[in-house]
Amino acid sequence: MTQPLRHPALYHRHAALGAKFAAFGGWEMPLEYADGGVLKEHTAVREDVGVFDVSHLGKARVRGRGAAAFVNACLSNDLDRISAGQAQYTLCLDETGGVVDDLIAYRFGDDDVFLIPNAANTAEVVRRLTAQAPAGIGVVEQHELFAVLAVQGPRSAEVLAGLGLPTEHEYMSFTVASYGGTDVVVCRTGYTGEHGYELVVPSHDAHTLWDAIVAAGARPCGLAARDTLRTEMGYPLHGQDLSLDITPVQARSGWAVGWNKPAFWGREALLAEKAAGPRRVLWGLEALDRAVPRAHMAVLAADGTQVGEVTSGTFSPTRKVGIALALIDTASGVGEGDEVALDVRGRRCAVRVVKPPFVKSSVK
Template sequence: MSRHTPLNAAHRKLGGRMVDFAGWDMPVQYTGLIQEHEMVRTNVGLFDVSHMGEIEFKGPGALEEANRLITNDLAKATDGQAVYAGLLNEKGTFVDDVVAYRFSPEHIFICVNASNADKDFAWMAENAKKVKPVNRSNDYAQIAVQGPRAFALVQKLCGKPLDGVGTYRFTTGEVAGVGCIISRTGYTGEDGFELYCDPNSAEKLWFALIDGGAGPAGLGARDSLRTEMKYALYGNDIDDQHTPLEAGLGWIVKWDKGDFIGKAALEAQKAAGIPRKLIGFELTEPGVPRAHYAILKDGQKVGEVTSGTMGPSTKKAIGIGYVPPALAAEGSTFHVDIRNRPVAAKVVKTPFYKKG
């Protein structure tokens, strides 16, 4: 039995095609993936991401406690700033990737993947020394408002000026009369907000945004939008077999911030050499790359595709995958094994999609 977000009835009312995702009954699309993708690239779309988890650290030492669990540095952030980070195990591989919000040094709020929420909470509880995490996942609905018109829409519904809320900054306030954490973040490559609110008010907020001109978008478009940006998806591109260094996420690892779980393993890997790298490629022959297809060089399997699709905006067959460092440079060529047919591919610059 799949779990329902507070917006489940709204999705059904709007004609969402529902599928199971990580144990949740979620809309994969409403009218069509490509149309919803284009809507987010050119206008404004809404995603229900209420299935994501929220974990909080509160009290004296909250920042230090959270900082020891994640790779990025909350001490370098300011109050009202969020950081993207890895939550690693001792091997230096991903337990999850998260966004950590600094309300204050005594209040850290962490958004985690739906599929990992219980695992993450157990991991944090087990490894937290003084300040224990609180699982707030059931206390928040979350709506992502994304697209070039997202700012104007949210601003219209919000009494307070949002100009000062830059990328990866957040504030609190009412949107359409609903109290929210208003976060300038997203997973699409477009400007926009992620709004965290009381589950009982989620429908009110959702329909106010729709009345304001946003259209609903499903998980299908969410996946194609993030793939075009080469944003990693946990379970596809990153997992407990890969480190941030392999995943090209060295920028979220802050070496000089003091100890954090996984740091020693990352230092050892850095010294020994990174064994494989997550790259973006496009096919130069007809076909569509998909997760788990083998990457071949001279007929031998040397890596694996972790995500792939026909990019609705790039109009190209694009993929993400792990390859040996020797094949990671832009312009490197290899083949992707598509149903026992080797299809030519080359490494390209990412993000695949660029504005304008």
């Protein structure tokens, strides 16, 4: 029996703004808003400031003596590279090296780690950690206890500073501040390629913070614009560009792997694939014809042979062209600068192989 969709704490705020909703990982979330639409929302983030409700993202706490060391022995990246007050992008892998999920780990201390997985994968990440946790370490799902607001764009620091929130900390670091008597975790991160912050706030206080951010001039933005923004940056989306069948070696996410760590889930399989070389690699595609690439479109060589498949595709509002991420077979010899084609409903459309990002990053 299908489970009903969950609603974020700000659901009625979104409805009042005329949001168009869609299902994301078991949640009904705003796709775009009536007074903007994807293009205006995308442009606001690139040129001004936008705010996203991304409360569908999971939340879990790992606490107990040696919690950070335990998480470090499970997830791919090296948590010992960061200290308390810093966050890290990392991967939860299975024994084959496939990606169960990609997530952000907030290191509060040696005995306290907060995790933000993807919505649909939260229960599985928590299950795997719980199954391996030694006595004295607890893994607690907190999915609905907190809301997450992403304030992104060139004016993001100005907006948050105007509310009295800290903005001067370094990229991928966080601090806990008070707003309206409530603790808010302010992290310098995001999924757009722009200067920005992600705010973790108790769900019951999310309305106050959202209203203040919008009143300060941030445009409400839906998850459709978040997708076009992340695709322009070449950021992977789990379930499309990373999955149980797409390893970090294939997806060019090896930078999120602590290769010299003695242990993490999937380590042996990943080391073997790295040594042998992946059978396929993620590349960017830029349309040369009028076409909008979509997931699962075939990538064709000059002779019509299929050499790959699109994993994510969209129209770039910034570049005004179709762009895509695609897995291309290494044996094909296709690489950067080559011209290939997409099968768009039986029509061949020319694309050039490029290395993302498609738009220069403004993260600093």
